[in-house]
Amino acid sequence: MSRTASQVFDVVIIGAGAAGMMCGIEAGRRGRRVLILEKARKTGQKILISGGGRCNFTNMFAAPDRFLSQNRHFCKSALRQFTQTDFIRMVEAHSIAYHEKKLGQLFCDGSASQITEMLETACEDVNVAIWCDAGADKVKKKGELFEISVGNQVITTRSVVIASGGLSIPKMGANDFAYRVAAAFDLELATPRPGLVPLTFEMKDMKRFADLAGVSADVDIRCNKTHFRENLLFTHRGLSGPAILQISSFWQLGQSIFIDFLPDLDLESHLKELRRRQPKAQIVKILSEYLASRLIPKLLGTLVSVPEMGNCSDQVIGKIAASLKQVEITPNGSEGYRKAEVTVGGVSTNELSSKTMEAKKAPGLYFIGEAVDVTGFLGGYNFQWAWSSGYVAGQYA
Ligand code: FDA
Numbered sequence: 001m002s003r004t005a006s007q008v009f010d011v012v013i014i015g016a017g018a019a020g021m022m023c024g025i026e027a028g029r030r031g032r033r034v035l036i037l038e039k040a041r042k043t044g045q046k047i048l049i050s051g052g053g054r055c056n057f058t059n060m061f062a063a064p065d066r067f068l069s070q071n072r073h074f075c076k077s078a079l080r081q082f083t084q085t086d087f088i089r090m091v092e093a094h095s096i097a098y099h100e101k102k103l104g105q106l107f108c109d110g111s112a113s114q115i116t117e118m119l120e121t122a123c124e125d126v127n128v129a130i131w132c133d134a135g136a137d138k139v140k141k142k143g144e145l146f147e148i149s150v151g152n153q154v155i156t157t158r159s160v161v162i163a164s165g166g167l168s169i170p171k172m173g174a175n176d177f178a179y180r181v182a183a184a185f186d187l188e189l190a191t192p193r194p195g196l197v198p199l200t201f202e203m204k205d206m207k208r209f210a211d212l213a214g215v216s217a218d219v220d221i222r223c224n225k226t227h228f229r230e231n232l233l234f235t236h237r238g239l240s241g242p243a244i245l246q247i248s249s250f251w252q253l254g255q256s257i258f259i260d261f262l263p264d265l266d267l268e269s270h271l272k273e274l275r276r277r278q279p280k281a282q283i284v285k286i287l288s289e290y291l292a293s294r295l296i297p298k299l300l301g302t303l304v305s306v307p308e309m310g311n312c313s314d315q316v317i318g319k320i321a322a323s324l325k326q327v328e329i330t331p332n333g334s335e336g337y338r339k340a341e342v343t344v345g346g347v348s349t350n351e352l353s354s355k356t357m358e359a360k361k362a363p364g365l366y367f368i369g370e371a372v373d374v375t376g377f378l379g380g381y382n383f384q385w386a387w388s389s390g391y392v393a394g395q396y397a
Helices: 018-029 045-053 075-081 084-093 113-125 177-184 203-208 242-248 267-277 283-287 295-305 314-325 381-396
Strands: 008-014 034-037 056-059 098-100 105-108 129-131 138-142 145-150 153-162 189-195 216-223 226-234 238-240 257-260 327-329 342-347 365-367
Touching: 008 018, 008 145, 018 034, 018 113, 018 153, 018 381, 034 153, 045 056, 045 113, 056 084, 056 381, 075 381, 084 113, 084 381, 138 153, 138 177, 153 177, 177 189, 177 342, 177 365, 216 242, 226 242, 238 242, 267 283, 267 314, 283 295, 295 314, 314 327
Parallel strands: 008 034, 008 153, 034 129, 153 365
Antiparallel strands: 056 105, 098 105, 138 145, 145 153, 189 342, 216 226, 216 257, 226 238, 257 327
16 A cells, blocks of 8 residues: 555554554454554564564453553453453464473464564465554544654554553663554543563662672562462563563662562471471571572571581571571562563543543543553453554554
8 A cells, every 4th residue: 555645534543562463453444444553673672572472462360450550340341252262262363383491471483573474474364454664653542533744754544553662772772652542532541551571670689688689589579469370580770571671660769678588488386397397407408408508598697607507596487487488578679661572550440441442531532552541451351452552542543
């Protein structure tokens, strides 16, 4: 299709990421005349880098309780209208081989580019035009229609779908376009913040845990009332790994996180039992069965020099257990949008219909994907939200 936009489109989608392309496919299937505008030189850039290049494209256990939002019920309708099983069927219909890595997380056996190719082919099959290198500058309402400015062109459309993502990874072009459009139409935002992001140590912990970069542990991690059982990784600046990424979406500046480094062990009872059976045993030796040896003295602190188990009082055993099972850390921040996999917050769900993703105050204007205040846990949930919300808007736009 010529890139001179003299005709009126039925649907213009801004952003050719996961949500935008899924929406395009569905609107195109309905016979709508669809154009997708993409600022970057190619489509689906985040899909291509996701899951270490293999794209964790959904999760077998996707369910509303795996998503954060100011309204935790909002995602239910879209997730029901287009489920993980629907997306898996699509992947299978395109003969893309996949596997479960862990915890229901599904990855391509080959490459993430198989997913972008699948979406591009499906768009082509239903005559959806995709213009790359075509960043939208503004969206305005003109009578019953919308006008979108792209450089010196103005594109006219009956419906417009904002699928331009959130703020994570600015060096890939992430920007606040969706929030600016929301503001122009007087729609509220849930304050955006980085999610699924490494956290950084304050000076005291930086000194305490110096030299541990690269050490990992299987932990139970808690913040407020939420907890996750996953792997934690020490970095040069703080903490990362799936456990930290997961809890980071629930953490706010000033709050502490609590880490249990021995989640499978009732350490206090275990040590009391050892005191009886092996009074000569040394605490460091006992713990080295469970934890990286570099980590043990850092967690024990001065308790590292306690005498053999036989001489430990109940009180000392209690302190040892607490030093490993209730480690309190108060991060002084996160690595920010530079490293965040997602943006928590976004266009407020109060402003949108959960059934269609259309703005209640601005008929014909839709928001989908990461631009909206719905954020999934780590593990393929964010793509599932992109597919589900994109599918839904594609039925109505
Ligand atoms: P997305 O950001 O993908 O797409 C928005 C598009 O809009 C972009 O192509 C952008 O260029 C374009 N755009 C922006 N402004 C524009 C404008 N003004 N005009 C035109 N185009 C514009 N999730 C998951 O479920 N499994 C995983 O394995 C991973 N892995 C992962 C790794 C890394 C490193 C990151 C950063 C993120 C993930 N994620 C993930 C999260 C996942 O990538 C994210 O949730 C989805 O890509 C969101 O899809 P959207 O389509 O909403 O936005």
